[in-house]
Amino acid sequence: xxxxxxxxxxxxPTNGHLDIxxxxxxxxxxxxxxxxxxxxxxxxxxxxERCAMLREILPEIEIGECRLMIDSFQGLTADFxxxxxxxxxxxxxxxxxxxxxxxxxxxxxxxxxxxxxxxFLMAAEEYSYVSSxxxxxxxxxxGRVEGLVPELVEERMxxxxxx
Ligand code: PNS
Numbered sequence: 001x002x003x004x005x006x007x008x009x010x011x012x013p014t015n016g017h018l019d020i021x022x023x024x025x026x027x028x029x030x031x032x033x034x035x036x037x038x039x040x041x042x043x044x045x046x047x048x049e050r051c052a053m054l055r056e057i058l059p060e061i062e063i064g065e066c067r068l069m070i071d072s073f074q075g076l077t078a079d080f081x082x083x084x085x086x087x088x089x090x091x092x093x094x095x096x097x098x099x100x101x102x103x104x105x106x107x108x109x110x111x112x113x114x115x116x117x118x119x120f121l122m123a124a125e126e127y128s129y130v131s132s133x134x135x136x137x138x139x140x141x142x143g144r145v146e147g148l149v150p151e152l153v154e155e156r157m158x159x160x161x162x163x
Pocket of ligand 1: 007008009010036075076077078104105106108109
């Protein structure tokens with residue numbers, strides 16, 4: 001059984017996240033999308049809202065044989081991965097600028113849980129500049145983000161700023 005977690009803030013989920021999920025599906029039997037509960041970071045969406053968005057978006061993608069689950073966690077990613085008996089942590093790399101941060105995290109996670117390997121997948125070029133933070137910033141300032149986040153996410157962001 002090859003079980004992986006794909007941890008992240010997902011505040012909000014982007015098409016870049018979906019691209020990484022799609023690429024990881026053929027590699028594992030089970031993937032847990034692990035949404036970090038990080039209220040101190042003052043997220044736009046609560047962890048429940050982020051999980052709910054993922055739950056609505058994910059059925060739209062062709063998942064094949066892989067079992068895809070959504071969960072949230074607090075504390076260390078490495079602890080969560082061990083508790084879930086995962087053997088891999090999936091992370092997406094967009095550009096060389098991601099590398100240093102990801103390398104530090106991967107090495108620290110390896111030190112914490114030597115049996116769990118971090119697997120890096122390269123995002124599609126068209127999403128190489130897409131991050132949740134950039135999407136929020138552009139959207140809040142009235143810019144267009146269609147094609148970069150799922151339509152449902154755009155709607156939820158619109159609801160947020162109208163409330
Ligand atoms: O989507 P993000 O914000 O880039 O995800 C970052 C995340 C959630 C993977 C990272 O912040 C994390 O693992 N946080 C949990 C706390 C932890 O394990 N910190 C040590 C990492 S070595």
